[in-house]
Amino acid sequence: MVGTSFLRVHWISGDYKGAIDYLPWSWFSREGTASDLTHEFLGTDGVIRSARCSVMVRGKSVTLDYGGKYSRANLRNYCEPGLFKIVFKSHTRKVPDQLWWAEDGGDFKPGFAIPGIGQEDLEAEEGEPKFVAHLRRERAPKLRERKIEQVLGELRELRCEACNFSFRDQYGSLAGNFCEVHHRKGLAATGPTGTRLKDLAVLCSNCHRMIHRTNPMMSVEQFARRVVQERFTLSAARRARQRRRKDDQSDQVGRRHR
Numbered sequence: 001m002v003g004t005s006f007l008r009v010h011w012i013s014g015d016y017k018g019a020i021d022y023l024p025w026s027w028f029s030r031e032g033t034a035s036d037l038t039h040e041f042l043g044t045d046g047v048i049r050s051a052r053c054s055v056m057v058r059g060k061s062v063t064l065d066y067g068g069k070y071s072r073a074n075l076r077n078y079c080e081p082g083l084f085k086i087v088f089k090s091h092t093r094k095v096p097d098q099l100w101w102a103e104d105g106g107d108f109k110p111g112f113a114i115p116g117i118g119q120e121d122l123e124a125e126e127g128e129p130k131f132v133a134h135l136r137r138e139r140a141p142k143l144r145e146r147k148i149e150q151v152l153g154e155l156r157e158l159r160c161e162a163c164n165f166s167f168r169d170q171y172g173s174l175a176g177n178f179c180e181v182h183h184r185k186g187l188a189a190t191g192p193t194g195t196r197l198k199d200l201a202v203l204c205s206n207c208h209r210m211i212h213r214t215n216p217m218m219s220v221e222q223f224a225r226r227v228v229q230e231r232f233t234l235s236a237a238r239r240a241r242q243r244r245r246k247d248d249q250s251d252q253v254g255r256r257h258r
């Protein structure tokens with residue numbers, strides 16, 4: 001499903017500091033109560049899990065209940081039972097104003113979470129939580145630096161392992177030692193720990209986005225082969241078009257001379 005959009009909720013204090021909830025905007029569109037809904041959240045360990053709740057939409061406010069019959073399932077998934085309340089600026093429920101959290105049986109308190117901002121929050125792509133989690137792990141700064149150092153040490157330059165793009169050739173001194181570092185194995189395959197340098201690949205930003213569009217995700221080697229194939233197919237088609245155009249032109253010239 002393309003175009004599913006989420007309200008991102010960033011947890012900024014307490015045990016869940018650093019976690020992000022992805023709440024589908026569609027949940028807030030109509031008044032009423034819905035039970036047994038699940039949404040994905042990014043844990044503080046960079047792992048995507050799902051949380052189960054009921055959702056009550058009334059006027060300017062939406063309350064998500066993670067407790068009661070959902071408590072056990074949520075605790076198993078490292079999601080704390082409790083009530084989360086969003087108060088919006090107006091009845092259209094498009095702009096969050098205040099976010100409140102109440103631990104199971106406790107009072108509502110502010111200051112735990114803030115809404116994500118920016119247009120991309122409203123127009124997030126389907127599957128984005130997984131991509132965000134993946135990027136977050138790939139950006140673990142130490143590992144990234146060591147990977148870049150290693151590649152520079154061995155090859156003296158950073159080139160995309162899929163398409164051979166060189167940031168330095170294209171952007172000169174602007175490029176610095178920039179490149180994207182991609183985790184060869186998917187998030188699920190490795191769990192939260194144990195990344196090694198050989199699990200990481202240097203990619204350009206375009207290839208990085210593209211490889212993440214493949215599902216299941218291709219290996220860097222598969223993807224690199226495919227890029228070469230696609231280029232060949234495209235240039236063959238281009239040559240055929242040019243040949244046809246030339247033939248047409250010489251046909252017209254021939255007719256004129258007759």
Ligand SMILES: [Zn+2]
Pocket residue numbers: 160161162163164165203204205206207208
């Ligand atoms: Zn590339």
Ligand SMILES: [Zn+2]
Pocket residue numbers: 134138181182183208212
């Ligand atoms: Zn990646």
